[in-house]
Amino acid sequence: MNASLRRHTLxxxxxxxALAFSLPGQAQTSAPIKAVASFxxxxxxxRQVGGDRVQVDVLVGPGADAHVFQPAPSHxxxxxxxxxxFANGLGFEGWMQxxxxxxxxKGAKVVVSRGIKPLRxxxxxxxxxxxxxxxxxxxxxxxxxxxxVPNVITYVANIAQGLCAADAAGCEAYQRNAEAYTGQLRxxxxxxxxxxxxxxxxxRKLITSHDAFGYYAxxxxxxxxxxxxxxxESEPSAKGVGQLVRxxxxxxxxxxxxxxxxxxxLIEQIGRETGVTPSGVLYSDSLTGAQGPxxxxxxxxxxxxxxxxxxxxxx
Ligand code: ZN
Numbered sequence: 001m002n003a004s005l006r007r008h009t010l011x012x013x014x015x016x017x018a019l020a021f022s023l024p025g026q027a028q029t030s031a032p033i034k035a036v037a038s039f040x041x042x043x044x045x046x047r048q049v050g051g052d053r054v055q056v057d058v059l060v061g062p063g064a065d066a067h068v069f070q071p072a073p074s075h076x077x078x079x080x081x082x083x084x085x086f087a088n089g090l091g092f093e094g095w096m097q098x099x100x101x102x103x104x105x106k107g108a109k110v111v112v113s114r115g116i117k118p119l120r121x122x123x124x125x126x127x128x129x130x131x132x133x134x135x136x137x138x139x140x141x142x143x144x145x146x147x148x149v150p151n152v153i154t155y156v157a158n159i160a161q162g163l164c165a166a167d168a169a170g171c172e173a174y175q176r177n178a179e180a181y182t183g184q185l186r187x188x189x190x191x192x193x194x195x196x197x198x199x200x201x202x203x204r205k206l207i208t209s210h211d212a213f214g215y216y217a218x219x220x221x222x223x224x225x226x227x228x229x230x231x232x233e234s235e236p237s238a239k240g241v242g243q244l245v246r247x248x249x250x251x252x253x254x255x256x257x258x259x260x261x262x263x264x265x266l267i268e269q270i271g272r273e274t275g276v277t278p279s280g281v282l283y284s285d286s287l288t289g290a291q292g293p294x295x296x297x298x299x300x301x302x303x304x305x306x307x308x309x310x311x312x313x314x315x
Contacts (some may be wrong), residue, residue, distance in 0.1 A: 061168035110162030148187035148215035206255035209262035212284035279311035
């Protein structure tokens with residue numbers, strides 16, 4: 001081989017190398033994959049893992065209630081265009097299967113709570129056996145698993161796996177994003193535990209609108225009593241409210257909270273009957289808009305924890 005031919009061969013090899021390297025690059029500049037997330041909190045988690053490669057449409061937006069959501073034709077259109085659909089599962093999106101059927105959706109469906117041990121309603125606090133004292137929605141799975149940060153670490157792993165299956169070329173990026181975000185979740189979990197450590201266990205009891213904080217209660221050692229069950233669908237009975245009012249007096253509970261997705265009138269009524277003033281808003285099932293205090297999942301958990309601990313510390 002003479003010098004000129006050798007140079008020529010090297011040029012071809014270099015050219016092939018450039019071609020091989022250009023393939024992942026091309027995938028990155030192509031259109032992002034389309035994903036649908038059932039509700040705003042999950043939408044944020046999918047965006048954290050998906051990054052630039054994934055366009056996320058959210059069905060139940062900030063401030064809206066997924067328990068009583070009624071899909072419109074525009075939602076079926078979003079679903080029909082998606083390559084992957086993310087749902088919480090645990091009975092949260094009772095409307096989902098019908099929506100997927102109506103949209104003729106044939107893509108992947110990822111249930112992000114897969115692998116989480118569900119709580120049963122009526123047994124929200126740690127150490128209780130399910131069904132022991134449930135006075136409402138006896139034995140129904142509690143869908144609000146995202147209220148415990150370790151569960152969301154599982155959600156993030158399921159999201160990364162779902163995105164990898166839908167878009168293999170992006171898998172490395174999804175895993176990298178998931179790992180970085182999981183680091184932030186671990187720090188958040190430690191931060192919440194530290195905030196509660198300052199409050200004696202006997203004082204960690206409060207009232208909220210619907211039974212959305214069972215997982216938070218279990219993970220962080222707080223007792224929540226709720227006026228409504230794990231779904232907002234059914235109105236609380238007068239008898240149920242009366243029982244709650246008696247329990248607030250008996251246990252000398254001093255903190256009462258409204259939720260962003262629930263009608264505040266019930267909690268206001270309980271406040272009047274017990275003489276306890278509502279201490280703020282908790283974000284249970286939905287983010288706020290970008291300017292609000294719960295614009296993303298990390299902010300939501302920080303805001304709730306701050307609202308709860310400050311009220312119980314009398315600040
Ligand atoms: Zn809920």
